[in-house]
Amino acid sequence: MSRHAPARLRLGVNIDHVATIRNARGGEHPDPVRAAEIVAQVGGDGITAHLREDRRHIRDEDIARIQAATSLPLNFEMAATEEMVAFALRHKPHAACIVPERREERTTEGGLDAAGQHNRLAPIVTRLADAGIRVSLFIAPEPRQIEAAMKLGAPVVELHTGEYAHAEGEARAVELRRIADMAALAAKNGIEPHAGHGLTYDNVSAIAAIPQLAELNIGHYLIGEAIFTGLASAVLKMRELMDAAR
Ligand code: PXP
Numbered sequence: 001m002s003r004h005a006p007a008r009l010r011l012g013v014n015i016d017h018v019a020t021i022r023n024a025r026g027g028e029h030p031d032p033v034r035a036a037e038i039v040a041q042v043g044g045d046g047i048t049a050h051l052r053e054d055r056r057h058i059r060d061e062d063i064a065r066i067q068a069a070t071s072l073p074l075n076f077e078m079a080a081t082e083e084m085v086a087f088a089l090r091h092k093p094h095a096a097c098i099v100p101e102r103r104e105e106r107t108t109e110g111g112l113d114a115a116g117q118h119n120r121l122a123p124i125v126t127r128l129a130d131a132g133i134r135v136s137l138f139i140a141p142e143p144r145q146i147e148a149a150m151k152l153g154a155p156v157v158e159l160h161t162g163e164y165a166h167a168e169g170e171a172r173a174v175e176l177r178r179i180a181d182m183a184a185l186a187a188k189n190g191i192e193p194h195a196g197h198g199l200t201y202d203n204v205s206a207i208a209a210i211p212q213l214a215e216l217n218i219g220h221y222l223i224g225e226a227i228f229t230g231l232a233s234a235v236l237k238m239r240e241l242m243d244a245a246r
Contacts, residue, residue: 009208009242010045012075012196013235014219015066019057021223032062033069035223035231040070042232043239046094048196048217050077051087053101063091075136075217080117080124089131096128097136097158097217107197107220111140111160114148125152136194141175141182150189157186158194158217161207165198180210187212201225201241208245216242 018032036047047066049058067074073094078084079101088096098121100112114121114137121137128135136156139145140163149157159182164175183193195207196217208216218238225234 008045009213009246010215011235011239011242012046012048012194012215012217013039013044013222014048014050014077014196014217015039015223016048016050016057017220017223019059019062023057032058033065035226036066036070036072038231039235040072042235044072044235045215046073046075046217048075048077048097048219050099051084053079053081053083060087063087063093067091067093076133077138080112080121085124085127088128088133092131093133095134095136095156097138097156098124099138109162111142111145112138113145114139114152114154115144118148118151121152125154129153129155138196141178143182143185146182146185146189146191149186149191154191156192156194157182158196158215159183159186159213160197161195161199162197164207165200165203176206179207183210183212201237204238204241205245208242211246 015032015035018030018035022030039047051058075095075097076088076093077097077099078088080098098112100110125135134156135154136158137149137154138158138160141159159179164179167175186193192214193212194215195213199218200221222234
């Protein structure tokens, strides 16, 4: 329990994999919109959805349907492409989280190279921000990426917790320290730090205890648990673990 933690760590629920299951049969069930409604009913703080180039889970029309169905803020995960910028400008989500995207990857495997891609990202960040969209950059917990986010003027970074989630023992402790240090560095420089990827009931507590973090985005594990216990119960249990860690 940290004495310095902000009152509430927000939980954004990534509902992509409800759409993955729907798309396995090509019909309409299960509908990610119904998942968004349940997340809202049980006190989730936001909905996260990634419209990938190959539309493997969330489809274009899902985004407007999610926005119409709930008043929760939508965190729109997007690649830094003209197609996705145009889409975000049309739909004006609360936030846009820019993620790296490679067609052959199973999930977003690494962080965005904000440092190496400054010139490509700068006009995108400006266009989204000018439209009133809160821009977030999904980055590895590295000082040079935080510095790059500062140069780009991003108000939010989401720290990639995948390495932490996959590491064990001492290596996990090292990854946790990197995330805690980068959350502190971001906050010190006026950037709101979020975190996500690979978080589960077993590994969320140490991340949730990092006092500067304002939001966690969690998807795959929650949707997997929902198969066994229901989505409402899975979200509530994650919420309890997050609250207990603060
Ligand atoms: N945050 C970002 C930026 C992501 O790309 C993802 C995965 O789509 C998540 C959070 C959620 O990760 P997971 O599904 O492993 O919980």
